[in-house]
Amino acid sequence: MPSTPPLIHVDHVSRDYRLGETVIRAVNALSLEIAPGEFLALLGSSGSGKSTLLNLMAGLDRPTSGAIHVQEKNLAALDSQGLARYRRETVGMVFQSFNLLPRMTLEENVELPLRLAEIDRSERSRRVAQALDRVRLGARSKHRPSELSGGEQQRGALARALVNQPTILFADEPTGNLDSTTGEQILLLLREIQDTLGMTIIMVTHERPLAQRFATRIAILSDGKLVDHFAMQTGARA
Amino acid sequence: MKLRDLTELAARNLREAILRNSLTTLGVAVGVASLVAMLSLGVGLQTLASDRLTKSGLFDAVFVSSRREFRGPGSEGPRKSPIAAPNGKSKENPKPLDEDARKNFAALPNVVDVYPQIRFFTDVRFDNNTYPTNVLGVPESSRSMSGFSGIIGHYFSSPTAEEAILQQDFAKDLSPQPASLVGKEITLRYAERRTLSSDEIAKEKDIDAQLDAMMSGGISIVQREKKIRVVGVIESDPSAGIGGFGGGRVFLPIRVAEQLHAAQANDVQDFVRGGGNGKPTYAALTVRVQNPKNVLQVEDAIKKQGFNAFSLLDAARSLRLVFTVFDLFLGLFGSLALTVASLGIINTLVMAILERRREIGVLKALGATDADVKNLFFAEAGAMGLVGGLFGVTLGWLIGQTLTWGTTIYLRRQDLPGVKISYVPWWLAASAILFAFIVSLAAGLYPASRAAKLNPVEALRYE
Numbered sequence: 001m002p003s004t005p006p007l008i009h010v011d012h013v014s015r016d017y018r019l020g021e022t023v024i025r026a027v028n029a030l031s032l033e034i035a036p037g038e039f040l041a042l043l044g045s046s047g048s049g050k051s052t053l054l055n056l057m058a059g060l061d062r063p064t065s066g067a068i069h070v071q072e073k074n075l076a077a078l079d080s081q082g083l084a085r086y087r088r089e090t091v092g093m094v095f096q097s098f099n100l101l102p103r104m105t106l107e108e109n110v111e112l113p114l115r116l117a118e119i120d121r122s123e124r125s126r127r128v129a130q131a132l133d134r135v136r137l138g139a140r141s142k143h144r145p146s147e148l149s150g151g152e153q154q155r156g157a158l159a160r161a162l163v164n165q166p167t168i169l170f171a172d173e174p175t176g177n178l179d180s181t182t183g184e185q186i187l188l189l190l191r192e193i194q195d196t197l198g199m200t201i202i203m204v205t206h207e208r209p210l211a212q213r214f215a216t217r218i219a220i221l222s223d224g225k226l227v228d229h230f231a232m233q234t235g236a237r238a
Numbered sequence: 239m240k241l242r243d244l245t246e247l248a249a250r251n252l253r254e255a256i257l258r259n260s261l262t263t264l265g266v267a268v269g270v271a272s273l274v275a276m277l278s279l280g281v282g283l284q285t286l287a288s289d290r291l292t293k294s295g296l297f298d299a300v301f302v303s304s305r306r307e308f309r310g311p312g313s314e315g316p317r318k319s320p321i322a323a324p325n326g327k328s329k330e331n332p333k334p335l336d337e338d339a340r341k342n343f344a345a346l347p348n349v350v351d352v353y354p355q356i357r358f359f360t361d362v363r364f365d366n367n368t369y370p371t372n373v374l375g376v377p378e379s380s381r382s383m384s385g386f387s388g389i390i391g392h393y394f395s396s397p398t399a400e401e402a403i404l405q406q407d408f409a410k411d412l413s414p415q416p417a418s419l420v421g422k423e424i425t426l427r428y429a430e431r432r433t434l435s436s437d438e439i440a441k442e443k444d445i446d447a448q449l450d451a452m453m454s455g456g457i458s459i460v461q462r463e464k465k466i467r468v469v470g471v472i473e474s475d476p477s478a479g480i481g482g483f484g485g486g487r488v489f490l491p492i493r494v495a496e497q498l499h500a501a502q503a504n505d506v507q508d509f510v511r512g513g514g515n516g517k518p519t520y521a522a523l524t525v526r527v528q529n530p531k532n533v534l535q536v537e538d539a540i541k542k543q544g545f546n547a548f549s550l551l552d553a554a555r556s557l558r559l560v561f562t563v564f565d566l567f568l569g570l571f572g573s574l575a576l577t578v579a580s581l582g583i584i585n586t587l588v589m590a591i592l593e594r595r596r597e598i599g600v601l602k603a604l605g606a607t608d609a610d611v612k613n614l615f616f617a618e619a620g621a622m623g624l625v626g627g628l629f630g631v632t633l634g635w636l637i638g639q640t641l642t643w644g645t646t647i648y649l650r651r652q653d654l655p656g657v658k659i660s661y662v663p664w665w666l667a668a669s670a671i672l673f674a675f676i677v678s679l680a681a682g683l684y685p686a687s688r689a690a691k692l693n694p695v696e697a698l699r700y701e
Contacts, residue, residue: 055695058603060602060603060694060695060698061693061694061695080607080608081607081608081609084602084605084606084607084608084610085605085607087602087603087604087605088604088605088606089605091605093603093604095603095698099596099599099600099603099698101597101600103250103251103254104250112601112604113604113605115239115240115243115247116239116601116604116605116606116610117605118239118240118243160604164605
């Protein structure tokens with residue numbers, strides 16, 4: 001367990017889904033604490049509840065029971081507008097399928113969170129350029145997602161997640177659609193960003209070797225429960 | 239999200255599915271066009287009818303007659319004998335419709351003109367032939383009346399010009415080619431009424447003539463002739479009706495007609511009643527007011543002065559009611575097309591939600607509120623409505639113009655003057671665009687709320 005006060009405190013959280021008459025408990029009375037600056041990897045097999053837990057912590061979903069405290073705020077108690085603000089101001093998200101909007105250029109995709117946050121136009125272009133430079137895509141800003149490779153699209157998605165300068169970066173299988181080399185490059189970039197910006201990263205993956213190499217802590221889920229969690233050796237990150 | 243960003247995103251989304259959104263917008267445009275075309279027909283026909291009626295001079299006029307006259311419109315009850323009342327008291331004599339009364343009416347507020355109906359029998363001499371007919375004095379204000387719109391030649395060059403306009407049927411009696419009469423001179427032979435003052439009677443040397451003058455109540459009738467130039471021929475009798483100029487065959491400017499002092503039917507009536515006190519009276523006066531809305535007030539004021547007064551304003555009101563109902567039905571039929579178009583908007587936006595489900599999920603994951611998503615869909619629906627409304631008004635106007643054009647061609651083939659049957663006033667254009675915008679927003683209400691309520695996790699999972 002982390003010794004510093006937790007940034008996120010998941011407290012006996014459950015999430016049920018109803019499929020007809022059947023109730024499926026995707027997350028089952030799970031508790032977890034995450035310290036600021038951690039790079040936590042959520043590992044588990046398919047259906048273990050890791051993506052559901054990530055969505056709950058990212059404010060995309062609400063728990064059926066329990067509480068999730070982020071910076072002392074209980075996400076379960078926030079209304080939809082409060083949750084939207086949390087996602088806009090505190091959270092950055094990266095998805096397995098990149099989710100860049102195909103109608104927009106890379107630059108416009110990265111600008112989208114700034115539009116939603118009503119940031120001034122002149123400030124926007126500066127931040128977009130900075131975010132694209134950080135992921136080394138400055139030269140591709142006018143390209144549409146379909147004109148980019150998978151790795152470039154994921155780096156673009158990463159730039160979009162970073163542009164609002166979030167406290168926590170959530171990544172849901174960020175290497176799932178990439179080959180191993182590109183996936184490794186993305187994780188290297190993630191770690192570089194974490195080292196530079198000092199943000200907290202929570203990543204869902206099923207690739208244990210990558211998790212062991214890049215994360216500072218690993219949490220293993222099975223049947224919606226946290227079955228194990230452990231800190232990685234600092235040397236393992238080299 | 240700021241309005242400018244919202245507009246930019248909506249415009250981008252509309253551009254990306256250009257064909258489908260254009261077709262939906264075209265649907266709105268057709269709906270609005272049918273509404274505008276229908277209502278423009280209603281407004282056009284109403285304007286045409288009011289214009290014709292206004293030009294007929296019947297709706298901004300009060301027709302006045304003396305209570306001494308025969309009972310007619312506007313008279314109040316049976317005429318009492320001026321001599322004996324049942325209670326034995328002498329009843330006040332009804333006021334004569336004379337020059338004093340005319341001046342009183344002219345002094346009333348909002349009165350533009352007061353003119354008598356001057357109509358007298360005459361013989362017209364032309365080309366050594368005599369044609370009995372009647373002459374009518376027409377006021378200067380009749381220049382704009384529809385009856386004179388199809389004139390061959392021109393209207394009187396001035397209110398005092400010694401000129402005549404002939405009615406075509408009468409002109410045909412004079413010449414088989416009525417148009418050839420324009421510029422020719424005709425001679426009017428008529429009876430002049432001369433009023434003799436008591437001094438004039440006293441100065442009469444012939445004692446028999448003096449006696450005749452006294453016996454005739456101070457009136458004498460003298461035969462006169464007047465040469466006058468024809469300046470125009472009109473096809474139809476320039477309207478009509480109560481106080482109008484119906485029945486006239488030779489038209490003179492009213493001031494010229496008055497100066498002739500021709501004896502009229504009421505002169506004889508005055509004489510029979512023993513009222514021939516030397517002062518001429520009028521059979522009827524027409525009081526023209528500035529605006530039809532002043533008619534009732536002037537009519538009341540004249541009645542209070544002891545005269546019969548009558549206006550056709552009530553008839554105009556009924557006409558307005560008929561046209562309002564007509565417009566309502568036309569509007570309802572037009573709205574049906576717009577209702578179908580609004581279903582098109584709902585369909586397009588619902589389809590867009592299905593297609594853009596993942597996009598909605600992404601927007602929400604990036605921090606868009608429910609309101610942001612809802613407003614985005616609203617903006618798209620509103621933009622389609624606005625653009626559709628603008629195109630629709632233009633299209634509707636074009637349909638109206640085409641109808642007017644077609645009708646004019648048809649009427650001209652029937653030897654009738656063309657008319658403007660469709661009219662799009664600014665308020666109709668503005669209301670149609672606003673209506674299209676509101677209907678489109680209403681159509682976007684359901685899809686927009688549905689999009690806003692989407693669960694982001696489910697939306698992101700959508701392939």
